[in-house]
Every structure is written in C-alpha cells, then in structure tokens.
Amino acid sequence: MTIKTRFAPSPTGHLHVGNIRTALHNWMFAKKQGGVFLLRLDDTDAERSKEEYVTAIREDLAWLGMAPDEEQRQSARFDRYEAQLEKLKASGRVYPAYETAQELDLKRKIQLGRGKPPIYDRAALALADAEMAAFEAQGRKPHWRFKLDHEVPITWTDLIRGDQHFNPALLSDPVIRREDGSWLYILPSAIDDIDMEITHVVRGEDHVANTAVQIQMFRALGAEPPEFAHEALLVGTEGKLSKRLGSLGVSSFRERQIEPQAIIALLARIGTSDPVEPIVAVEPLIATFDFSRFGRAPARFDKEELAQLNQKIVHLLDYDEVQRRLPEDMDAAAWEVIRPNLHDMGNVDQWWQVVTGPVPVAELSPEDREFLSIAHARLEELEASDYLWKSLTDALKDATGRKGKPLFMPLRQALTGLDHGPDMNALLPLIGKAAALARLAKAAA
RNA sequence: GGCCCCUUCGUCUAAGGGUUAGGACGCGGCCCUUUCACGGCUGAAAUACGGGUUCGAAUCCCGUAGGGGUCACCA
Numbered sequence: 230m231t232i233k234t235r236f237a238p239s240p241t242g243h244l245h246v247g248n249i250r251t252a253l254h255n256w257m258f259a260k261k262q263g264g265v266f267l268l269r270l271d272d273t274d275a276e277r278s279k280e281e282y283v284t285a286i287r288e289d290l291a292w293l294g295m296a297p298d299e300e301q302r303q304s305a306r307f308d309r310y311e312a313q314l315e316k317l318k319a320s321g322r323v324y325p326a327y328e329t330a331q332e333l334d335l336k337r338k339i340q341l342g343r344g345k346p347p348i349y350d351r352a353a354l355a356l357a358d359a360e361m362a363a364f365e366a367q368g369r370k371p372h373w374r375f376k377l378d379h380e381v382p383i384t385w386t387d388l389i390r391g392d393q394h395f396n397p398a399l400l401s402d403p404v405i406r407r408e409d410g411s412w413l414y415i416l417p418s419a420i421d422d423i424d425m426e427i428t429h430v431v432r433g434e435d436h437v438a439n440t441a442v443q444i445q446m447f448r449a450l451g452a453e454p455p456e457f458a459h460e461a462l463l464v465g466t467e468g469k470l471s472k473r474l475g476s477l478g479v480s481s482f483r484e485r486q487i488e489p490q491a492i493i494a495l496l497a498r499i500g501t502s503d504p505v506e507p508i509v510a511v512e513p514l515i516a517t518f519d520f521s522r523f524g525r526a527p528a529r530f531d532k533e534e535l536a537q538l539n540q541k542i543v544h545l546l547d548y549d550e551v552q553r554r555l556p557e558d559m560d561a562a563a564w565e566v567i568r569p570n571l572h573d574m575g576n577v578d579q580w581w582q583v584v585t586g587p588v589p590v591a592e593l594s595p596e597d598r599e600f601l602s603i604a605h606a607r608l609e610e611l612e613a614s615d616y617l618w619k620s621l622t623d624a625l626k627d628a629t630g631r632k633g634k635p636l637f638m639p640l641r642q643a644l645t646g647l648d649h650g651p652d653m654n655a656l657l658p659l660i661g662k663a664a665a666l667a668r669l670a671k672a673a674a
Numbered sequence: 675g676g677c678c679c680c681u682u683c684g685u686c687u688a689a690g691g692g693u694u695a696g697g698a699c700g701c702g703g704c705c706c707u708u709u710c711a712c713g714g715c716u717g718a719a720a721u722a723c724g725g726g727u728u729c730g731a732a733u734c735c736c737g738u739a740g741g742g743g744u745c746a747c748c749a
Contacts, residue, residue: 345676524687
C-alpha cells in the first residue's frame with residue numbers, strides 16, 4: 230500500500246509556523262516512504278475562504294521546497310458529501326436539530342455554571358414528528374448532527390501519543406451541516422480521507438477530540454480509519470501559545486532574510502529528540518524522521534534560534550545555490566571570501582561594496598597616514614597576485630618595523646573602511662591592486 | 675468546571691529501578707586566525723514540589739503546583 234498524507238489548511242489566512250511544521254511533517258513522512266503528499270484545501274467555509282490565500286499557500290509551500298504531489302479542494306466535492314450524508318441518514322447516524330445558536334449557547338452556559346461539561350443534550354433526538362413539522366411550518370430549517378454511538382468506546386493507537394481512549398458519551402454529537410446547507414469541515418474531512426485513500430493523518434493535538442468523532446464517522450461510512458499522529462503544538466518564547474506565532478508567516482521570514490532551508494531544518498527537528506542542526510539538504514532530515522522521536526510536551530519556537538540556525542545555513546550554501554541572488558559580477562571565489570562573514574543574505578551587498586567600493590575614508594592619526602603613504606609606494610612596486618597581501622605586509626614590516634595590529638589595522642581600515650571583515654589575504658586580490666592604490670592614497674591624504 | 679496530554683541544564687531532549695543524569699543549541703574560557711567571523715578544545719548548567727513503594731526512584735504509585743489542548747452552526 231502506498232503511503233499517502235495530506236495537509237489540509239483552510240484558505241482563510243496565510244500559513245504560519247505551526248501550519249508549516251505540520252505540512253513539513255506530512256511531507257517528510259510521505260517522502261520517506263516513497264508516498265504521496267496531498268494538499269487539500271478545506272474551503273467549505275465560503276464566507277472566510279479567499280482565493281488569494283489559496284495562491285499564497287501554494288507559493289509558500291513551493292518556496293519551502295515541499296510542493297504537493299496532488300491537490301484537491303472541498304468546495305468541488307459538495308455533491309459527494311451530499312450523497313454520503315444521505316447514506317448516513319438512511320442508517321440513522323445523523324439527525325436534524327432545530328435549536329438556534331443562541332439557544333445552544335445558553336444551554337452551554339447553564340451546564341458550565343453547574344460545573345458540568347457543556348455537551349449537547351440530544352434534545353433534538355427526542356423531538357416528535359409533530360414537533361418537527363411545527364418547526365418546519367414556522368419556516369425553521371434543521372441543521373444536522375452526527376449521532377455518536379455511546380455504546381462503542383473509541384480507541385486508537387496514536388503514532389505520537391500512544392494508546393488513546395475516549396468515552397463517546399462525553400463528546401457532543403457534532404453539527405456537520407448548517408441549515409443553509411453549508412458544510413462544517415469535520416464530515417467532509419472524513420469522507421475525503423476515505424475517498425482519497427489517506428493512510429496517515431498527521432495534525433496538531435488540537436484535533437485529538439475531532440479524531441475521536443471522526444473515527445466513528447469512518448466506521449459509519451464503512452471504512453477503516455487511517456493511522457493518526459497528533460503532534461504537540463508549538464508555543465512562543467513566553468511559554469504561551471502566542472498570538473505572535475500565528476502571524477509568523479513565510480513573508481515575515483523572507484523579510485528577515487531567513488532561508489527556507491533554515492525554516493525546514495528547525496521545524497523538522499524542534500520538539501523531537503534529534504538535535505536541531507544546520508542541514509541544508511533535505512534528504513538527511515527525511516532519513517531521520519520518525520514519529521517515535523516526537524515529544525508530547527509543547528515545544529518552544531524561538532525566532533532567535535531560527536536566526537542563528539539561518540546564519541549557519543548561509544555559511545553552508547554553495548555558490549550555485551545563491552548565484553541568482555548575488556550581484557551580477559560576483560563570482561564563486563568572491564562568494565567564498567564573503568560568505569563566512571555573512572549574518573544573512575541581506576549582508577551580501579554590504580560586503581560586496583567593500584570589494585567594489587567606494588569605501589568610507591577612515592579617520593587616522595598622522596603617523597598612520599604617513600605609514601599608509603609608504604604602503605602606497607610599496608604596493609606600486611608589487612605584482613598583482615594571490616599573495617599580494619603577504620608581499621605587502623612583509624615589505625612594510627621590513628620598511629617600517631611595524632608588526633601586529635599597528636601593521637595591519639591601518640591597512641584594513643584604509644582598504645575596507647572597516648576594522649573587521651573577511652581575511653585580507655583573500656580580500657585584497659578581490660579588491661585589486663589599482664583600487665587598493667587609490668584607497669591607500671585617499672586615506673593617506 | 676469535565677476530559678486528554680505534559681513537567682530533566684536557559685532551550686530541544688536522552689536515560690522506561692542501580693549512570694560521574696548523556697547529547698545538541700545557546701552561554702563562559704582557551705586555541706587557531708597579524709581583525710571580526712568561521713573552525714577546534716574545554717567549562718558552568720537540570721530531574722517542579724510533597725508523600726509513598728523499594729536495598730535502591732528522573733524512572734513505579736498518590737497528591738499538590740504549573741503548563742498545553744479541547745469541550746463552536748471555526749478549521
């Protein structure tokens with residue numbers, strides 16, 4: 230049997246870290262088994278679903294390198310849901326209810342006030358035909374609920390959480406369809422999982438109770454439930470499931486010059502017993518992916534940790550991977566020289582500026598300026614070569630007796646305008662003899 | 675409030691009765707580098723609390739505290 234996972238976001242907003250993590254785990258699990266990764270847009274809510282978010286979700290997944298193998302959307306399958314609902318009606322597993330949202334809300338408040346769990350009381354189940362007819366006569370239309378079988382305990386072995394047990398009597402019969410005919414996600418999701426032959430449902434632990442309900446739905450529809458893996462949610466650095474985390478999307482990562490590889494490397498490992506490591510290629514990440522390594526406690530997502538990982542990732546990036554984002558005339562050799570000093574890809578221009586100039590003129594003492602004019606004279610006599618820096622500093626050592634910091638720091642400042650930066654041995658050939666002479670002359674003046 | 679899950683260095687975690695409680699990230703120090711960074715080495719750093727069970731508990735049991743989730747005509 231081929232493995233098939235699905236990522237089922239509702240296009241009511243952009244993907245955020247939590248979403249991305251879930252998508253990633255679905256994708257990695259499928260890839261590890263040579264399976265299929267399905268993107269299913271849960272757009273049953275026509276009010277809130279927007280086409281721009283559909284596009285954004287596709288683009289974000291592609292940018293992260295996990296384009297789906299297949300795409301489906303629930304809005305195209307309403308006929309199918311209708312047909313399946315009829316079957317459930319026929320087998321008595323769904324029933325009409327006429328309460329208004331306000332009435333239900335009131336009931337819940339009363340239950341809560343009494344210290345009881347706010348579970349639907351199944352009043353609609355006791356309705357006589359005449360009462361229903363009366364509601365219909367008033368023009369009231371029913372919404373539909375799925376009838377949980379209270380006699381059958383719900384159990385499954387979760388790939389992350391282990392054996393799970395739910396008492397169906399402690400769960401509300403879920404509303405599956407509104408009076409206006411629109412669908413709630415829970416039944417369509419189960420129908421889709423069956424029809425699309427999903428073998429593994431990987432989602433956040435906020436769905437465990439839904440899974441309990443859906444397991445009865447699968448069975449009521451004559452299907453065996455798939456495997457389930459519910460992962461612990463991500464929390465922010467404050468320890469709470471932060472609102473800020475919900476707004477951290479791909480666009481904010483792009484703005485902050487975070488490479489997709491860094492996001493993948495962090496999200497693949499965070500909350501697992503494997504260490505978060507700067508790994509650029511996705512294959513080793515996939516190879517170590519294993520649900521048994523997932524912790525059950527919420528993991529902390531730290532933007533700072535992501536930034537640090539990103540820096541290490543940048544230091545591992547090959548020239549061909551970044552070439553199209555580099556200044557046009559920057560070659561592989563220059564990339565190698567500049568790369569170790571990068572904080573993120575946003576620093577490239579700054580360092581390339583140091584090579585191509587112009588650079589700011591350093592403030593120097595009269596002694597240093599005199600030293601630099603000697604340096605200028607010596608450099609003029611030298612051949613441009615890969616060892617230009619060594620030849621120059623050797624010559625100056627002999628000529629002036631300077632050594633150590635007093636020897637090289639004025640040179641670095643004159644040549645780069647900065648007191649830190651890439652190795653001058655590598656940098657000077659990049660700057661070139663002519664430009665170096667000009668900078669020395671300017672700083673000595 | 676009911677139900678479910680969780681609690682080991684700052685962070686992510688390993689160790690399912692006997693360990694100097696291990697690793698990774700971060701942090702400190704040293705080395706390398708005629709700068710910064712990179713890299714190498716090294717150090718500090720944890721079993722939430724209280725009771726049991728046991729020769730022996732991070733590990734099993736109970737309780738307390740704390741955290742997370744859920745209990746929608748959202749997904």
